[in-house]
Amino acid sequence: MVLGCKKQNTSGKNFTTLFEISNGTETPEYSDVISYYKELVDTYAEISLFEMGETDSGKPLHLIVFNADGKTKLDEIKHSPKNRMLINNGIHPGESDGIDASMMLLRDIVQSDSLKNKYKNTLISVIPIYNIGGALNRNSHTRANQNGPKEYGFRGNAQNYDLNRDFVKQDTKNAAAFAEIFHTVDPDVFIDNHVSNGADYQYAITHLFTQHNKLGGTLGKFLETQMRPALESSLGAKEIPITPYVNVWGSTPKKGWSQFFDSPRYSTGYTTLFNTFGMMVETHMLKPYKIRVEQTYELMLSMLDFTEKRSVNIKSLRARVVEEVLSKNTYPLTFEINPEKEPSLLQFRGYEGEMIDSKVTTGKRLFYDRSKPYTEAVNYYNEYRSKKEVTIPKAYVLKNGWSRVIERLDNNQIEYSRFKKDTMIKVESMHVKDYKTRRNAYEGHYLHYATEVSRDTVDAQFSKGDIFIPTNQRGIRYIIETLEPEATDSFFNWNFFDTVLQQKEGYSSYVFEDIAEQFLKDNPEVQKEFEEKLKSDKDFAKNPRAQLNFIYKKSPYYEKAHLLIPVFKVY
Numbered sequence: 131m132v133l134g135c136k137k138q139n140t141s142g143k144n145f146t147t148l149f150e151i152s153n154g155t156e157t158p159e160y161s162d163v164i165s166y167y168k169e170l171v172d173t174y175a176e177i178s179l180f181e182m183g184e185t186d187s188g189k190p191l192h193l194i195v196f197n198a199d200g201k202t203k204l205d206e207i208k209h210s211p212k213n214r215m216l217i218n219n220g221i222h223p224g225e226s227d228g229i230d231a232s233m234m235l236l237r238d239i240v241q242s243d244s245l246k247n248k249y250k251n252t253l254i255s256v257i258p259i260y261n262i263g264g265a266l267n268r269n270s271h272t273r274a275n276q277n278g279p280k281e282y283g284f285r286g287n288a289q290n291y292d293l294n295r296d297f298v299k300q301d302t303k304n305a306a307a308f309a310e311i312f313h314t315v316d317p318d319v320f321i322d323n324h325v326s327n328g329a330d331y332q333y334a335i336t337h338l339f340t341q342h343n344k345l346g347g348t349l350g351k352f353l354e355t356q357m358r359p360a361l362e363s364s365l366g367a368k369e370i371p372i373t374p375y376v377n378v379w380g381s382t383p384k385k386g387w388s389q390f391f392d393s394p395r396y397s398t399g400y401t402t403l404f405n406t407f408g409m410m411v412e413t414h415m416l417k418p419y420k421i422r423v424e425q426t427y428e429l430m431l432s433m434l435d436f437t438e439k440r441s442v443n444i445k446s447l448r449a450r451v452v453e454e455v456l457s458k459n460t461y462p463l464t465f466e467i468n469p470e471k472e473p474s475l476l477q478f479r480g481y482e483g484e485m486i487d488s489k490v491t492t493g494k495r496l497f498y499d500r501s502k503p504y505t506e507a508v509n510y511y512n513e514y515r516s517k518k519e520v521t522i523p524k525a526y527v528l529k530n531g532w533s534r535v536i537e538r539l540d541n542n543q544i545e546y547s548r549f550k551k552d553t554m555i556k557v558e559s560m561h562v563k564d565y566k567t568r569r570n571a572y573e574g575h576y577l578h579y580a581t582e583v584s585r586d587t588v589d590a591q592f593s594k595g596d597i598f599i600p601t602n603q604r605g606i607r608y609i610i611e612t613l614e615p616e617a618t619d620s621f622f623n624w625n626f627f628d629t630v631l632q633q634k635e636g637y638s639s640y641v642f643e644d645i646a647e648q649f650l651k652d653n654p655e656v657q658k659e660f661e662e663k664l665k666s667d668k669d670f671a672k673n674p675r676a677q678l679n680f681i682y683k684k685s686p687y688y689e690k691a692h693l694l695i696p697v698f699k700v701y
């Protein structure tokens with residue numbers, strides 16, 4: 131907190147928060163958070179409040195904006211030459227640290243002339259609580275391992291979705307409202323505040339920056355070599371040790387760990403699609419609430435300090451990204467840890483852990499001994515490389531009628547035009563060759579993965595109304611990563627195109643026998659292929675059904691839409 135800062139202003143309104151009154155043990159209810167910001171808006175010219183979209187709870191999402199120059203106009207934010215920071219809180223409302231830290235941060239800035247002046251070149255946009263439905267579902271138990279606050283909200287939203295998996299698929303109204311805020315602000319920097327589960331160690335706060343190789347190019351390099359070290363040393367100067375998010379589950383961090391890979395379903399993976407520097411903050415569940423909130427507050431100040439100073443630099447890097455992506459010709463869809471690079475060494479401050487007999491179950495349990503702190507070098511595998519790349523087309527064409535996809539393109543301000551008349555063009559088509567599907571429900575879906583497509587160049591007929599999506603635009607990465615079926619969080623993998631996986635028409639064998647016979651006579655090349663398969667494939671030779679089906683699939687009777695992705699690439 132800013133020491134000596136007065137919380138009561140001349141109007142007599144008291145802006146001391148519940149967190150402070152309770153000595154760092156409580157977080158306010160949703161309605162109290164919103165009333166607090168409304169009072170702040172009424173009292174200080176530099177704070178503005180907007181209602182943006184609706185959430186599944188029925189309540190609107192709010193956006194608070196600090197602007198040292200006075201009230202802000204919504205449509206002017208993204209054109210502002212200032213450093214634009216967006217802070218998201220309460221995506222998991224049980225992890226309320228950012229909710230309290232942001233309330234104090236904005237108050238302290240507007241109440242201090244020196245801070246107002248210090249951040250005069252920054253627009254600080256804050257979502258007070260993103261998961262409103264979850265925040266209204268208050269309790270004291272669902273964060274079983276967490277050390278405060280006394281009461282808090284629940285992880286699932288009003289429809290029990292985890293909003294931090296919903297940024298691409300947008301099953302919730304929250305995600306659509308978030309997209310509206312995100313594209314209204316077009317943040318240079320994005321912070322998403324969380325509390326971590328997992329291993330025990332000495333740190334009260336960890337940073338989870340978007341994976342730098344995936345962010346890629348000059349942005350990724352800037353993140354890894356400048357932004358991250360600057361944040362770490364700024365917090366170090368405040369005597370707040372910080373480490374990369376400890377991505378360790380079920381064992382101790384001594385063996386090292388790999389960087390969390392934030393695909394676009396996650397907040398920072400999504401913001402990367404629009405070339406924003408994204409980070410999640412993960413405070414540690416076992417540390418007292420007061421310390422976690424105070425360190426979240428200090429981290430946000432440190433990010434403000436760095437980005438305010440480097441704003442021109444950051445903006446010029448962001449402005450070049452589309453050109454940079456297009457100049458590469460290919461685009462990475464999936465990543466793996468780079469085996470050719472040595473892991474980084476972290477001087478890690480942990481607690482000795484051992485496996486001891488459980489007093490509850492018949493098994494062993496992991497026990498961290500806090501009386502045995504250590505500082506040791508551990509391996510941190512934070513270099514990834516692309517595993518699969520695709521050629522970037524000039525444009526994608528999406529068949530009209532896939533309205534749920536078009537709706538998401540619209541929500542993300544993707545530019546496209548519609549065919550004015552029926553048109554024949556040469557395109558690359560994509561057929562689903564292979565994929566796996568999760569056996570258990572995951573976020574309202576049975577998600578596909580390990581998807582492979584075959585690609586053919588064809589002359590395809592498009593109809594008036596089909597949409598033509600050029601890649602040379604701000605959302606190029608969003609377009610590729612949602613429309614390429616093999617990308618981790620593609621619309622295909624999230625089940626948007628599942629209807630093409632099912633054949634709609636078929637045949638009766640006794641009727642098709644005669645058609646097949648004639649078809650083979652008329653098509654000697656298929657006849658030849660058929661005979662070779664009979665010779666080379668023993669199972670096939672014993673399976674008359676498969677044989678007839680082989681001929682059917684070669685014939686014009688087999689429906690063209692089966693396994694065909696309704697997205698085409700134009701070079």
Ligand SMILES: [Zn+2]
Nearest residue numbers: 222225324325
């Ligand atoms: Zn979280």
